[in-house]
Amino acid sequence: MSYDIAVVPGDGVGREVTPATVRVLESLDVPFSFTEYEAGDGTLAEAGEALPEVTSQGVESADATLFGAAGESAADVILPLRETVGSFANVRPVRAYPGVDALQPETDLVFVRENTEGVYTGIEDEITEGVTTLTRVVTDDASRRIAAFGFDYAEQRGADVTVAHKANVMRVTDGQFLDSVRAVGDERGAEYDELLMDALAMHLVQRPADFDVVLCPNLAGDLLSDLAAGLVGGLGLLPSANVGTDNALFEPVHGSAPDIAGQGVANPAATMLSAALMLEWLGEDEAGRRVRDAVEGVLSDGPRTPDLGGEAATEDVTEAVVERL
Amino acid sequence: MSYDIAVVPGDGVGREVTPATVRVLESLDVPFSFTEYEAGDGTLAEAGEALPEVTSQGVESADATLFGAAGESAADVILPLRETVGSFANVRPVRAYPGVDALQPETDLVFVRENTEGVYTGIEDEITEGVTTLTRVVTDDASRRIAAFGFDYAEQRGADVTVAHKANVMRVTDGQFLDSVRAVGDERGAEYDELLMDALAMHLVQRPADFDVVLCPNLAGDLLSDLAAGLVGGLGLLPSANVGTDNALFEPVHGSAPDIAGQGVANPAATMLSAALMLEWLGEDEAGRRVRDAVEGVLSDGPRTPDLGGEAATEDVTEAVVERL
Ligand SMILES: CC(C)[C@H](C(=O)O)[C@@H](O)C(=O)O
Numbered sequence: 001m002s003y004d005i006a007v008v009p010g011d012g013v014g015r016e017v018t019p020a021t022v023r024v025l026e027s028l029d030v031p032f033s034f035t036e037y038e039a040g041d042g043t044l045a046e047a048g049e050a051l052p053e054v055t056s057q058g059v060e061s062a063d064a065t066l067f068g069a070a071g072e073s074a075a076d077v078i079l080p081l082r083e084t085v086g087s088f089a090n091v092r093p094v095r096a097y098p099g100v101d102a103l104q105p106e107t108d109l110v111f112v113r114e115n116t117e118g119v120y121t122g123i124e125d126e127i128t129e130g131v132t133t134l135t136r137v138v139t140d141d142a143s144r145r146i147a148a149f150g151f152d153y154a155e156q157r158g159a160d161v162t163v164a165h166k167a168n169v170m171r172v173t174d175g176q177f178l179d180s181v182r183a184v185g186d187e188r189g190a191e192y193d194e195l196l197m198d199a200l201a202m203h204l205v206q207r208p209a210d211f212d213v214v215l216c217p218n219l220a221g222d223l224l225s226d227l228a229a230g231l232v233g234g235l236g237l238l239p240s241a242n243v244g245t246d247n248a249l250f251e252p253v254h255g256s257a258p259d260i261a262g263q264g265v266a267n268p269a270a271t272m273l274s275a276a277l278m279l280e281w282l283g284e285d286e287a288g289r290r291v292r293d294a295v296e297g298v299l300s301d302g303p304r305t306p307d308l309g310g311e312a313a314t315e316d317v318t319e320a321v322v323e324r325l
Numbered sequence: 326m327s328y329d330i331a332v333v334p335g336d337g338v339g340r341e342v343t344p345a346t347v348r349v350l351e352s353l354d355v356p357f358s359f360t361e362y363e364a365g366d367g368t369l370a371e372a373g374e375a376l377p378e379v380t381s382q383g384v385e386s387a388d389a390t391l392f393g394a395a396g397e398s399a400a401d402v403i404l405p406l407r408e409t410v411g412s413f414a415n416v417r418p419v420r421a422y423p424g425v426d427a428l429q430p431e432t433d434l435v436f437v438r439e440n441t442e443g444v445y446t447g448i449e450d451e452i453t454e455g456v457t458t459l460t461r462v463v464t465d466d467a468s469r470r471i472a473a474f475g476f477d478y479a480e481q482r483g484a485d486v487t488v489a490h491k492a493n494v495m496r497v498t499d500g501q502f503l504d505s506v507r508a509v510g511d512e513r514g515a516e517y518d519e520l521l522m523d524a525l526a527m528h529l530v531q532r533p534a535d536f537d538v539v540l541c542p543n544l545a546g547d548l549l550s551d552l553a554a555g556l557v558g559g560l561g562l563l564p565s566a567n568v569g570t571d572n573a574l575f576e577p578v579h580g581s582a583p584d585i586a587g588q589g590v591a592n593p594a595a596t597m598l599s600a601a602l603m604l605e606w607l608g609e610d611e612a613g614r615r616v617r618d619a620v621e622g623v624l625s626d627g628p629r630t631p632d633l634g635g636e637a638a639t640e641d642v643t644e645a646v647v648e649r650l
């Protein structure tokens with residue numbers, strides 16, 4: 001038996017950091033079988049569609065997917081792929097790494113972002129010329145599901161939960177979100193704080209160390225996690241997991257970085273850390289820990305790519321990670 | 326002839342910083358006539374409504390309004406009052422002040438936030454049990470109006486414009502917003518950048534000095550301006566203007582701060598700086614500049630309230646500002 005992993009390198013630096021990460025996974029004693037699929041701007045140009053059916057099918061039937069990055073067509077690729085794996089939770093750990101310049105070095109938190117509804121439902125219309133609407137949807141089912149996931153996740157880590165919302169303005173929809181979260185929290189006797197998302201944005205900037213697990217509606221999670229990325233030196237190091245019931249997709253938070261793509265100097269750390277999340281999700285906790293430790297070791301005293309002030313190539317970093325495994 | 330100013334102290338520290346600011350305004354040689362109106366949690370408890378009709382009418386017929394802060398009932402007070410003055414633009418200058426601890430001391434930017442639509446329209450429904458919707462509205466009219474305002478504002482200051490959006494996901498509505506902004510920008514030959522609001526959140530944290538005027542849809546402006554407040558030491562110093570065609574309301578960005586209310590130590594700077602914006606809006610530029618200079622002078626070497634590490638009372642700061650006028 002081996003794990004079937006769909007690998008979707010995508011565009012730009014995705015095509016460099018994904019093979020580097022596969023190399024690391026192949027150095028473990030975990031049985032994998034990798035199948036590569038195309039998606040993104042390049043595929044759109046060549047095949048006329050950013051996300052071919054064969055890629056969706058490959059992702060659907062795989063045990064898990066490792067995704068690189070997409071360019072202009074990102075939303076056309078990653079949103080349907082998240083749906084394909086049935087992802088209801090987008091998990092984004094954000095922390096400062098030793099030796100990496102950070103505005104707020106104490107940052108160590110995890111966003112648990114609702115990943116199916118809010119303003120991401122695609123229900124939009126032009127009602128009459130120049131008058132457009134979008135239907136933001138919040139359901140009890142999806143809110144309870146993400147709440148249960150978030151409270152479980154926090155409990156496993158002994159972490160505190162903060163719930164982000166804007167129920168003073170979005171009274172019915174974020175009111176529903178809060179009601180559902182409260183119902184789940186009460187059932188479990190969980191303790192947690194509720195905070196208006198605008199106030200949270202300020203507090204995250206000022207005292208990120210006070211937050212552990214932040215449970216967010218979809219768009220709030222998108223914005224707040226990028227904000228937090230700024231506190232630890234950018235998106236370059238941040239991994240993420242899109243988790244469904246029996247499938248999941250793992251991707252770095254960064255994009256395709258066309259400015260440095262093709263030079264062989266992209267930082268593979270975020271993708272490798274995403275692979276560590278994938279290993280844990282597959283139940284290979286020990287291997288996940290080994291990958292994370294190796295990447296963190298290299299980040300703190302190994303070769304560095306130019307984004308971290310070094311001169312190393314992607315390959316040098318990959319070599320160093322493999323050696324440390 | 327004198328300016329009719331409606332004064333709405335509201336709750337908590339609003340009741341301390343508003344009279345302090347009126348005191349400063351009365352020390353100028355500008356003819357004012359002030360009328361005080363009630364609103365907020367206290368009013369709700371006493372009169373059964375957070376925003377009595379007499380207050381709305383007073384605000385409507387005044388030349389301008391100075392607002393303090395509201396507590397739990399903030400949304401029930403400030404959103405209708407913004408509507409009462411016909412506010413379509415919420416203007417929020419965010420900068421670090423000399424002598425005040427800031428995470429990013431180079432920050433000096435202004436949010437121009439659309440103030441009538443987006444997710445603030447209040448069109449919400451429970452479609453069936455546990456399924457709720459909110460209708461986000463974006464129109465060409467409102468988008469063009471805020472764009473014209475933002476480009477004018479930037480031109481007067483020789484400032485660059487960045488337009489925040491999430492049109493990769495909210496394709497129709499933020500697509501409309503972008504189309505309208507582009508139409509207005511093209512008419513004027515204005516140069517500006519467009520940036521996804523999640524990426525902007527990260528860049529604001531990392532390099533706020535690169536931004537001048539940030540033009541935002543309603544909720545994005547709410548979140549991003551609070552984020553920026555975190556970069557300069559919190560909301561305590563930030564003024565704001567809610568600008569309509571022939572009426573306007575000025576308020577500090579901070580809330581009613583129940584933890585320190587009633588002790589006479591609230592920092593009046595944000596409200597005084599809001600009054601400076603009011604003076605400028607009334608065409609009293611010289612007086613506006615005097616108030617701002619006096620407040621900044623006191624912030625940099627005068628008495629300080631406890632939020633800035635000092636031991637001064639609101640009254641001491643007010644005295645010092647009046648002396649410097
Ligand atoms: C590309 C875009 C659709 C996506 C999102 O909004 O979720 C991205 O910003 C992210 O956070 O992964």
Ligand SMILES: CC(C)[C@H](C(=O)O)[C@@H](O)C(=O)O
Binds near residue numbers: 168198400403404547
């Ligand atoms: C109180 C609330 C309705 C308001 C808003 O969301 O606009 C506040 O957060 C603000 O930014 O002034």
